[in-house]
Amino acid sequence: KDIIQNAIENYGLNSIMLSMEYVLDNPDFGITDYNNGTANQQIKDSLYNVTSWIKDNYPDVTIIVKIYLKSNNADFGNTGGIPSNLTTWFNNYTNLLLSHAQLCTQYNVKYLGIDNEYNVLCSFAYHSYWQTLVNTIKASYPNLKLFGSTNLPYKYANYDIIDVIGWNFYPCLTVKQYAEVTVEDLKRNVNYDINGTLWMDIFN
Numbered sequence: 355k356d357i358i359q360n361a362i363e364n365y366g367l368n369s370i371m372l373s374m375e376y377v378l379d380n381p382d383f384g385i386t387d388y389n390n391g392t393a394n395q396q397i398k399d400s401l402y403n404v405t406s407w408i409k410d411n412y413p414d415v416t417i418i419v420k421i422y423l424k425s426n427n428a429d430f431g432n433t434g435g436i437p438s439n440l441t442t443w444f445n446n447y448t449n450l451l452l453s454h455a456q457l458c459t460q461y462n463v464k465y466l467g468i469d470n471e472y473n474v475l476c477s478f479a480y481h482s483y484w485q486t487l488v489n490t491i492k493a494s495y496p497n498l499k500l501f502g503s504t505n506l507p508y509k510y511a512n513y514d515i516i517d518v519i520g521w522n523f524y525p526c527l528t529v530k531q532y533a534e535v536t537v538e539d540l541k542r543n544v545n546y547d548i549n550g551t552l553w554m555d556i557f558n
Contacts, residue, residue: 355404355407358370358404358408359411362412362415365541365544367415368414368415368416369415369416369417369418370408370415370416370417370418371417371418371419371420371467372401372404372405372417372418372419372420373420373422373467373470374397374401374419374420374421374422374454375422375423375424376421376422376423376424376450377424378423378424398457401419401457401461402457402461405417405461405462405463406461409462416464416465417463417464417465418463418465418466418467418501419454419457419458419463419465419466419467420466420467420470420501420503421450421451421454421466421467421468421469421470422467422470423447423470423472436474436475440480440483441483444483444484444486444487447487448486448487448490448491451466451468451487451491452490452491452494454466455491455494455495455498456495458495458498459495459498464497464498464499465498465499465500465501465517465518466491466498466499466500466501467500467501467502467503467520468484468487468488468491468500468501468502468516469484469502469503469504469512470503470522471503471504471505471506471522473504473505473506473509473510476502476504476509476510476511476512477509477510477511478511480511481511481512481515484511484512484515485515488500488512488515488516499517499518500515500516500517500518501516501517501518501519501520502516502518502519502520503520503521503522504519504520504521504522505521505522505523505524507521
C-alpha cells in the first residue's frame with residue numbers, strides 16, 4: 355500500500371495495474387495445480403483488500419487487473435513456450451481469465467488484462483484462439499474492458515479484438531553516473547527521452 359500511495363501522490367498516476375502472476379511448471383499450463391483454472395482464496399482476498407483500499411482512498415484512480423503467465427521451463431515471450439495442445443491450453447486459460455473476470459465484476463474493476471508479452475502466442479498464427487477466448491469472456495461479461503500488453507507491437511495480432519492496447523516500453527531514464535542522478539532526473543525522463551522528446555510524441 356505504501357508503494358501505491360507513493361506512486362499516486364508523488365508521481366500523479368491516475369491508474370494502477372495489479373499483476374496476478376502465475377508461474378507454471380511447463381508451457382502446457384498444468385491447470386489442475388491452479389484450482390482447475392480458478393483464482394484461489396488467497397488471490398481473491400488479496401485482490402479484494404487492495405482494490406477496496408484504492409477505491410476508498412483514491413476513488414478517481416482506474417484499476418486494471420492483469421493476468422501474467424510465466425513458465426519455469428519455457429519462455430512465453432520471444433523464443434517459444436508454445437503448448438503442445440493449443441485447444442486445451444486456451445480452454446484452461448479462458449477458465450482462469452473467467453474466474454478473474456468474475457472477481458473484477460464483483461469488485462467493480464472495469465479492466466482485465468488478458469495477456470502480457472506473449473510475443474509468440476499473440477502472433478497472427480494464433481489469432482483465432484484469442485478471438486474465441488475474447489468472445490467467451492465478452493459473452494459473460496460484456497461491460498468488462500479487455501486489455502492487452504506487448505513490448506513488440508509489430509508482432510502483436512490482437513489489436514482488433516481487445517478494448518485497450520498497452521505498450522510495455524523500457525526507457526533509458528538517464529545516461530548519468532549513479533552518483534549524479536537525481537530523483538528529478540528520473541521523474542522527468544519517465545515522460546521524456548534523454549533528448550527531451552516527449553515519449554507520447556514518439557509513440558504517436
